[in-house]
Amino acid sequence: MFEVGDNIIYPMHGAGVIKGIEEKEIQGVTQKYYVIQIPMNNMQLLIPTSQATSRIRMVADDLSLGLVLEVFHYGESDRTLTWKERYKMNSDKMKTGKLQEGAEVVRDLTRMQNEKKLSSNEKRMLENARIIFVGELSLIRGITEGQAADLLKI
Template sequence: MFKVGDNIIYPMHGSGVIEGIEEKEIQGQTQKYYVIKIPMNALQVLIPIQNIEKSHIRSIADKLSMAAALDIFHHGESDLSLSWKQRYKINSDKMKSGKLREGAEVVRDLTRMQNDKTLNSSEKQMLVNAKKILVGELRLIRGITEVQATDLLEMTV
């Protein structure tokens, strides 16, 4: 599915690159693993090739998909009527999906809420992580710096 050098998005962790494919024996079982470097969290993870679909890892989006996500980010409606528990559950599910559009919605909605009132610590942390993931993907797709990607998001929230 992926090859060495591919840029990927690992839900809840951010953008990364497939650094290698290695065969390893873990707990007496030999399998092939993707070796993934995730710079955002200074992580290197091994994902069994046979489990890659369950992990929701995906290739980075194309420019058209990012443009559509940014349109939703800047112009989409936010549902501010939910309790924080409902909102947290919905946003957690969106982040776990790894879908670009859903991640953009989480950043949009939490940023708008933060502009109106103080977020609780769980939602603040979710916003920080979701924003890092979105900025990381935007940076890769557009070939821009992290500062430029952050500025692009903050223009019209």
């Protein structure tokens, strides 16, 4: 179970903080919900506590981040995929909410953008993935988002 004040990651939305736990009746069903504030979008979400473990995760630790950054900077990118295959694979990675998967999306699309123009869908995906990755990195390291973005220069 998560507690008020925990830093979490919600897939496709990014880093957030559990602001409260409330009991609410929605469509005739009363249950407990986590109240999650997502600063990236200035959004507040209600997630049923019964579904939280499959939908949100704790922010990664610094050791895990170190390993992810190593793969981010030095890992290989698959350049043999078609646009459609690459987009599907990257979408699936982003839906997992895993730090490593999101980092790979940022790495691969950034490298590709440095070589050629990305489609508008891939540009949007890169921007969202970068915001999510930078948000988690800044929470883990206790630095500003600007400083975190500097760590991702490829």
